[in-house]
Amino acid sequence: MRNLNENNITDEVVRRLVDTPSPRLKEIMTSLIRHLHAFAREVKLTEQEWLEGIKFLTRTGQACHGQRQEFILLSDTLGLSQLVVAQSHSRAQESTEQTVFGPFHVPNAPRLPSHGGDIGKNASGEPCFVDARVITSDGTALANAVVDVWQADAEGFYDVQDPAWRPDDTKLRAVFETDADGRFSFWTIMPKSYPIPTDGPVGEMMRATNRHPMRPAHIHFLINKPGYDALVTHIFVDGDEYLDSDAVFGVRSSCVGNYVRHEPGIAPDAKRMPVPFYVLDYTFRLEALAKLAMAS
Amino acid sequence: MRNLNENNITDEVVRRLVDTPSPRLKEIMTSLIRHLHAFAREVKLTEQEWLEGIKFLTRTGQACHGQRQEFILLSDTLGLSQLVVAQSHSRAQESTEQTVFGPFHVPNAPRLPSHGGDIGKNASGEPCFVDARVITSDGTALANAVVDVWQADAEGFYDVQDPAWRPDDTKLRAVFETDADGRFSFWTIMPKSYPIPTDGPVGEMMRATNRHPMRPAHIHFLINKPGYDALVTHIFVDGDEYLDSDAVFGVRSSCVGNYVRHEPGIAPDAKRMPVPFYVLDYTFRLEALAKLAMAS
Numbered sequence: 001m002r003n004l005n006e007n008n009i010t011d012e013v014v015r016r017l018v019d020t021p022s023p024r025l026k027e028i029m030t031s032l033i034r035h036l037h038a039f040a041r042e043v044k045l046t047e048q049e050w051l052e053g054i055k056f057l058t059r060t061g062q063a064c065h066g067q068r069q070e071f072i073l074l075s076d077t078l079g080l081s082q083l084v085v086a087q088s089h090s091r092a093q094e095s096t097e098q099t100v101f102g103p104f105h106v107p108n109a110p111r112l113p114s115h116g117g118d119i120g121k122n123a124s125g126e127p128c129f130v131d132a133r134v135i136t137s138d139g140t141a142l143a144n145a146v147v148d149v150w151q152a153d154a155e156g157f158y159d160v161q162d163p164a165w166r167p168d169d170t171k172l173r174a175v176f177e178t179d180a181d182g183r184f185s186f187w188t189i190m191p192k193s194y195p196i197p198t199d200g201p202v203g204e205m206m207r208a209t210n211r212h213p214m215r216p217a218h219i220h221f222l223i224n225k226p227g228y229d230a231l232v233t234h235i236f237v238d239g240d241e242y243l244d245s246d247a248v249f250g251v252r253s254s255c256v257g258n259y260v261r262h263e264p265g266i267a268p269d270a271k272r273m274p275v276p277f278y279v280l281d282y283t284f285r286l287e288a289l290a291k292l293a294m295a296s
Numbered sequence: 297m298r299n300l301n302e303n304n305i306t307d308e309v310v311r312r313l314v315d316t317p318s319p320r321l322k323e324i325m326t327s328l329i330r331h332l333h334a335f336a337r338e339v340k341l342t343e344q345e346w347l348e349g350i351k352f353l354t355r356t357g358q359a360c361h362g363q364r365q366e367f368i369l370l371s372d373t374l375g376l377s378q379l380v381v382a383q384s385h386s387r388a389q390e391s392t393e394q395t396v397f398g399p400f401h402v403p404n405a406p407r408l409p410s411h412g413g414d415i416g417k418n419a420s421g422e423p424c425f426v427d428a429r430v431i432t433s434d435g436t437a438l439a440n441a442v443v444d445v446w447q448a449d450a451e452g453f454y455d456v457q458d459p460a461w462r463p464d465d466t467k468l469r470a471v472f473e474t475d476a477d478g479r480f481s482f483w484t485i486m487p488k489s490y491p492i493p494t495d496g497p498v499g500e501m502m503r504a505t506n507r508h509p510m511r512p513a514h515i516h517f518l519i520n521k522p523g524y525d526a527l528v529t530h531i532f533v534d535g536d537e538y539l540d541s542d543a544v545f546g547v548r549s550s551c552v553g554n555y556v557r558h559e560p561g562i563a564p565d566a567k568r569m570p571v572p573f574y575v576l577d578y579t580f581r582l583e584a585l586a587k588l589a590m591a592s
Contacts, residue, residue, distance in 0.1 A: 083337070
């Protein structure tokens, strides 16, 4: 077919997908093309605006490298990531909610024992003791669950954002395994609210739309246990001023933790603290995959 | 606002655009976010599919370099480019139609005289004489119009696709200026149908959807004359087998040219041809900007 115009081109582009072997790919591409075209028609996108968009996407791809994923950041700031997370994990009321994965996870972080570790060594900030438990949604302790933890330092930077970062020199990240009682604990520093990286195309977009780039303070957790839906979540700091305007739309009420401030004294692990410290006591509730399968 | 789910997140993301200084940017971003979210909801995009999409876009950005624009190619193959071109140039029936710009134009190609040049030197293929005229939609000759011409060689490659290409070593491209009678002419080689580049992410997409990557044979023209809407078009070869399935949806009937084959003999410029040759006689009709302004 020739002589395609803005009114008949969409059907012809979709028709070209007729021989797509994967029905799912065909479904996704059909919907993508229809919405992409509908957008361009709705705003009557001009050639100059189209070219600006092409250049923006190109810069976004070129800003990505081993330790930076600018397209995930773009998806996060457009709310797409949280939408996909939300629709992918229907949750029983009593289970801990999922939130965005974010671009700063690193595989194979150092393993630390279930108790007694400190991921905040060499990082400035106020000490914080995390005392956590992993259970099923009906209250059974989950032993040997694998817990990835990562967070930013008190200046708002993850270790991988340091150009000098090396895979064998991680900071403020570790992997734990829960004990027989489903428990794990560690020392770290209090997380602080911080801006997403604004020195790339996503930063341009945030400035052009006058949006603040702040995320409320949080620690990331990824919890895996065979037979259970992997839990990707953050535990936010209650009272943070950005809880209702998170730049990436990731805050769930069930993920706001009570980080309690204590004066110098004895911590829950019997450590004597000469300075004020915080304690976060949190219970993660995982959803059994069998239960999810029955519900769907 | 917190506790955003797949149903209420879109309104919140759009609400964050409230302070965008440019009303046009706000309009575009609002529509983009609504359609992007509607797509993800409609297909119930999974986290794995989302990640595949992120990786695809990242590879697309990273495939771009000085002589390659993979995002334009993606836009072309999704029909977006032709849609934007079509809606940006309303045309009187008698004016030459626009088509996609494509990724292979190079600014500052060599200037050749209005007549007597040959852009096909050192390129294999059958000789072709282009005898063209630029006029207004009501028939007045347009002198001193600047005409950019570019095309692929008989193997289907533009000069810039050669890794050894240098800006001072162009092939099959030039800039002409029309004479007092609106005319320009040059020798070249007959264009052939060719595949778009398939060694990158767009090639992956074409293979995954079982689409052929062919474009019908054509020569590109970009014609600029102050006071007239710049004309970006191709002149396709009548009878090409891909005219109705162009991989980038660019064929307009008014842009299909009659490339007439001649036996060895005297060409229209009086040159004696020892081999068969083609002649394209084509008249480009430009639209006055004043006329466009009145119509809208």
